[in-house]
């Protein structure tokens with residue numbers, strides 16, 4: 420990023436040091452299966468088969484809502500008690516379920532076998548199962564292959580956005596190798612709602628970046644090529660393993676803050692443009708209208724949010740960039756920003772712009788964190804569903820962090836909606852007080 424483009428964000432209020440409070444205790448977060456809720460919408464010819472318990476099935480159904488008319492793109496192969504007791508051959512059972520599914524749904528191009536707590540407890544090797552079943556289904560009736568992949572969404576191993584990271588990591592080896600003489604290309608990494616993805620692709624096109632791919636792609640056949648001429652930019656901050664897998668294949672990460680708000684989005688786009696040596700004046704011309712639109716949208720919310728104190732409990736891994744957005748673009752005061760995992764390199768640009776007094780914590784010890792919320796009494800606490808009701812009962816306004824993952828919040832045209840998500844609970848609280 421050039422100095423002028425880097426200044427798209429306010430100068431760093433930190434002095435480069437970073438103190439982090441490390442917490443290791445009881446966690447209150449969804450497991451990685453939750454990612455299926457947005458991933459199955461994104462990958463239109465993929466199917467997610469959770470190998471899990473009735474609890475896993477209930478979690479998915481209630482998180483995704485019950486789809487009555489649509490043919491769903493996810494299901495749970497239930498592990499019964501006799502399976503857990505080792506009385507049944509789970510592999511043979513799984514083979515039967517997959518064969519039936521693929522015979523009934525020939526449009527499936529990628530099948531994810533998703534591990535859960537029960538499949539881990541009985542040490543069901545889904546990686547091997549994917550290879551074994553994949554070899555049998557190498558060619559479907561239509562002559563196209565069905566790709567069978569496996570990852571874990573278990574609550575023992577993953578918090579909820581890590582499910583996406585695990586899923587995308589399995590896709591990286593499937594990406595074709597770029598041609599030896601390939602021109603530099605860009606891959607945007609992280610599942611975004613289609614409308615947001617289209618906005619970014621249009622802007623990259625206007626900037627003059629000729630070859631842009633997306634991971635995850637909407638269709639199995641559209642996975643972008645990867646190699647040493649590939650530059651990738653993260654759209655989500657929770658993709659550490661995916662990034663590592665891309666780098667193993669030669670791709671180089673573009674360092675940028677995450678695209679939230681007017682300035683965050685401008686700096687993200689400018690960083691991508693700088694990696695492709697695009698003229699700065701042209702970049703400013705392309706970015707200016709959207710940035711201005713976003714700034715105007717944010718102005719509406721400033722009176723409600725400016726000076727308000729906010730705490731994030733660790734949940735989605737979006738906490739650091741969102742706190743940056745709220746502090747630098749809306750004047751909120753982050754008191755504590757907790758995140759399940761802190762990827763310092765990926766979050767460096769956002770971390771540097773958090774106010775120096777912000778307490779940053781990594782990991783979770785829920786009781787200690789709740790004690791700090793009670794002592795701090797922020798105006799707004801962003802937390803998981805299970806913690807919101809008790810805090811509300813204690814007179815603290817809350818925001819469900821899961822809404823921030825499910826809603827379109829990236830980019831210029833969503834900046835106002837993102838601010839609204841924080842303003843609404845404060846407004847509701849004011850109304851209730853009257």
Ligand code: SF4
Pocket residue numbers: 450451452471472474475476478534535536537572573574575
């Ligand atoms: Fe619960 Fe584990 Fe299933 Fe997630 S994977 S729903 S934590 S049993």
